Amino acid sequence: MGSHSQQDSLPTPRNDAGRRGLEAIIAHPGQAVIGLDFDGTLAPIVPDPEQARAHPDAVPAMSALAPHVRSVAVITGRPADVAVRYGGFGDAPGLEHLVVLGHYGAERWDAVSRTVQAPAPPPGVAAVRTELPGLLEALGASRGTWIEEKGRALAVHTRRAEDPEATLEVLRAPLAELAARHGLIVEPGRLVLELRPPGMDKGVALTEYVREVGAGAVLYCGDDLGDLPAFGAVEKLRGEGVPGLLVCSGSSEVPELAGRADVVVDGPAGVAGFLTALAARLG
Ligand SMILES: O=P(O)(O)OC[C@H]1O[C@H](O[C@H]2O[C@H](CO)[C@@H](O)[C@H](O)[C@H]2O)[C@H](O)[C@@H](O)[C@@H]1O
Numbered sequence: 001m002g003s004h005s006q007q008d009s010l011p012t013p014r015n016d017a018g019r020r021g022l023e024a025i026i027a028h029p030g031q032a033v034i035g036l037d038f039d040g041t042l043a044p045i046v047p048d049p050e051q052a053r054a055h056p057d058a059v060p061a062m063s064a065l066a067p068h069v070r071s072v073a074v075i076t077g078r079p080a081d082v083a084v085r086y087g088g089f090g091d092a093p094g095l096e097h098l099v100v101l102g103h104y105g106a107e108r109w110d111a112v113s114r115t116v117q118a119p120a121p122p123p124g125v126a127a128v129r130t131e132l133p134g135l136l137e138a139l140g141a142s143r144g145t146w147i148e149e150k151g152r153a154l155a156v157h158t159r160r161a162e163d164p165e166a167t168l169e170v171l172r173a174p175l176a177e178l179a180a181r182h183g184l185i186v187e188p189g190r191l192v193l194e195l196r197p198p199g200m201d202k203g204v205a206l207t208e209y210v211r212e213v214g215a216g217a218v219l220y221c222g223d224d225l226g227d228l229p230a231f232g233a234v235e236k237l238r239g240e241g242v243p244g245l246l247v248c249s250g251s252s253e254v255p256e257l258a259g260r261a262d263v264v265v266d267g268p269a270g271v272a273g274f275l276t277a278l279a280a281r282l283g
Contacts, residue, residue: 010277011263013245017238018262021245024217025069029282031216032069035206035230036062036271038076038083040190040223041249044268047160049148054087057272063094064279071213073099075202077187077194077226079151080109080116090114103152104187104226105205106197121152122197124182128154131178132195139174142167153184153196164191189224190253203229203236210237221247221271224254231260247274 013019025032036042039049042058066072072095076083080102084090089098089111100109107118132147132154144160145167156175161167171193176186179195187194202222210218210233218237220230234244248261249271258264265274 009273010281011265011274013262015262017235017243018245021217021219021234021238021243021262024243025219025245025278026281028216029068030070031214033206033210033213033215033218034065034069034072034275035075035209035218035220036072037202037222037224037227037230037249038074038078038087040251040268041221041227041271042074042087042268045190045251045253049155049157052086054089055268055272057276058268059088059092059095061272061275061279062089062098063092065275065282066094066098068279068282070215071097071099071209073101073206073209075101075105075205075209075220075230077104077189077224078102080107080118084109099209101202101205101209103150103196103200104202105200105208106152118152122183124179124184125152125154125195125197127182128178128184128195132156135174135178136171139170141171145171148192148194150194150196153187153194155189155192155194157192159191168193187226189226190251201229202226203231203233206230206233207237210242215242217243219245219247221249221274223249223251223257223267225256227257228260231257247271 043052080100098111109116142161146157148155158164158167179186184195185198238244246261248258248264250264
């Protein structure tokens with residue numbers, strides 16, 4: 001975990017690459033892209049995915065930071081319009097140019113057009129939608145196992161099951177087989193297995209976005225396994241001369257991400273605090 005300066009509580013990244021990334025963002029904020037995951041990063045994890053909402057300090061922090069940087073983009077596994085709604089991003093002052101890349105980058109919403117661009121879901125999604133309830137029943141998935149309808153994907157959540165970890169393990173292989181049979185992949189996450197179309201991930205989404213806006217520095221902050229490709233993208237961009245900073249919204253559920261991060265903060269409250277401190281430094 002990076003150490004905190006007394007002056008503004010902006011943590012010092014724990015390695016050289018991260019320190020270079022943060023220095024570049026502070027030196028040339030107008031060239032920086034700030035990429036933020038939604039669930040677990042901007043929004044606290046809650047048992048019912050339909051009740052997830054941005055942390056009360058998250059949008060004010062994003063609003064304070066956005067005017068100083070080239071772009072703020074939310075990159076999420078959620079459908080883009082759901083993230084906009086649950087995040088309260090639609091009418092936030094300072095976020096008039098926000099971009100939300102939903103479904104791991106397959107969908108795009110922007111605050112200027114206020115519309116979602118998305119390709120049609122592949123036919124495999126409809127087939128999985130039909131078969132999934134019967135499969136869960138046949139597997140004896142425990143009470144509380146819940147299917148999230150995501151339009152172009154379906155997610156099976158076990159957080160509210162009697163034994164969430166054990167239920168997830170029982171489902172892992174059969175859901176992988178079902179997904180493969182219909183040309184989909186399984187995206188694992190925090191007590192969730194999502195069956196979704198292949199071909200896009202947060203790493204591709206972030207890299208394409210950084211190139212599109214011509215960014216000269218990048219910060220990415222996430223909390224879950226689906227954020228690992230975005231971490232990989234920042235590491236690759238660093239190798240190509242684009243400084244980057246990796247921030248982990250820390251939790252005990254995904255230690256893999258903390259190990260790769262330059263800075264670990266304490267969940268969504270910590271993320272909001274970090275973004276607020278960065279905005280204050282840039283201001
Ligand atoms: O990419 P993200 O923005 O992090 O979205 C990933 C998945 O997040 C949601 O599930 C997670 O958050 C829920 C609400 O806190 C929690 O109950 C669940 O256990 C977590 O896995 C969302 O429901 C999924 O659709 C997203 O793909």
